[in-house]
Amino acid sequence: MDWTAVKVITSSEAVEAVSYILTNEGAVGVQIDDAKDFANLKPGRYGKYGEIIDLQEIPHRKNGAAVTGYFPRNVFVPELISTIKGRVAKLKDYQLDPGAGLVVSEAVNNKDWATVWQKYYHPLRVTSQLTIVPQWEDYQPSSANEKLIFLDPGMAFGTGTHPTTRLMIEALEIVARGGESMIDVGTGSGVLSIAAKQLGVGQVAAYDIDEVAVRSAKKNIDLNPVAADVKVGVNSLLDGIHTQVDLIVANILAEIIVPLIPQAFENLKPGGRFLVSGIIKDKADLVERELKGHHFVIDQKLRMKDWYGMIAHKAVEGQE
Numbered sequence: 001m002d003w004t005a006v007k008v009i010t011s012s013e014a015v016e017a018v019s020y021i022l023t024n025e026g027a028v029g030v031q032i033d034d035a036k037d038f039a040n041l042k043p044g045r046y047g048k049y050g051e052i053i054d055l056q057e058i059p060h061r062k063n064g065a066a067v068t069g070y071f072p073r074n075v076f077v078p079e080l081i082s083t084i085k086g087r088v089a090k091l092k093d094y095q096l097d098p099g100a101g102l103v104v105s106e107a108v109n110n111k112d113w114a115t116v117w118q119k120y121y122h123p124l125r126v127t128s129q130l131t132i133v134p135q136w137e138d139y140q141p142s143s144a145n146e147k148l149i150f151l152d153p154g155m156a157f158g159t160g161t162h163p164t165t166r167l168m169i170e171a172l173e174i175v176a177r178g179g180e181s182m183i184d185v186g187t188g189s190g191v192l193s194i195a196a197k198q199l200g201v202g203q204v205a206a207y208d209i210d211e212v213a214v215r216s217a218k219k220n221i222d223l224n225p226v227a228a229d230v231k232v233g234v235n236s237l238l239d240g241i242h243t244q245v246d247l248i249v250a251n252i253l254a255e256i257i258v259p260l261i262p263q264a265f266e267n268l269k270p271g272g273r274f275l276v277s278g279i280i281k282d283k284a285d286l287v288e289r290e291l292k293g294h295h296f297v298i299d300q301k302l303r304m305k306d307w308y309g310m311i312a313h314k315a316v317e318g319q320e
């Protein structure tokens, strides 16, 4: 019961739209089985990644398409399914055929998940400077400026493919000057801490409420010598943490960011930056209001697809 796979039976023409819906609802990976992809293939032809395809050996759909989204285990499945069903049915309004529109969920265990991942996860250039590389890929940077983040995402959120993570890496690139102290709240796979170290950030402490995430982050930090001195531990938000740092990053749902705001204020140096992501459109106003209410100044708002992020700084008393 470690992951929840939500499979949508749909038409070939709706594959892109359904993949978007699943990602938008928080799927960390999407797998497509589209009969159309197999329709014109002849046995022995080369596949997308250079492999020889034996149609007899690949189980595939004979008609229509199935799009499966993989969600972290903490999603509330009945609500998720009902939302996805509603959004798939609405595709008709955009002249897209939702096909059967059936939505089913199943639990996926660790072993199956790892296998799925390795098939669908490939190097991803997230910004002009940073590329995320699955641990098992042999990847050569295209220039000296391209820095690599090696990840084995395992069971933790944070493959770098999700818009909320990408927003945060962009925000980090905007603010990092080198040598800052930083806290990564809700580190997941550790991706943001590793990205920060690649951008020259100094001391980093990373926390997650989930022990599995902490183990995964530690494993990923071991894969990236640049991040060797990142400290990782189990902690809920910044409970019991009393320090003064230059940067705090948190890619968590808005509802969780809200109680973090006063804690972030307390743990930031005057002028220190608070980077938040994981905010859906409907909650952007709430987060902005709470930030301003706790003496943060919003420097920049970022958006990717339907996700929002913000760069704020702790107001300096007497100056702002």
Ligand SMILES: C[S@@+](CC[C@H](N)C(=O)[O-])C[C@H]1O[C@@H](n2cnc3c(N)ncnc32)[C@H](O)[C@@H]1O
Pocket (backbone or CB within 6 Å): 156, 157, 158, 159, 160, 164, 165, 168, 185, 186, 187, 188, 189, 190, 191, 192, 207, 208, 209, 210, 213, 235, 236, 237, 251, 252, 253, 256, 278
């Ligand atoms: C959306 S993931 C972000 C992972 C990674 N930082 C990234 O940007 O891709 C959110 C993470 O926050 C963690 N989390 C949720 N509630 C938390 C809390 N109260 N305190 C600390 N971590 C929490 C989850 O376990 C999960 O790993």
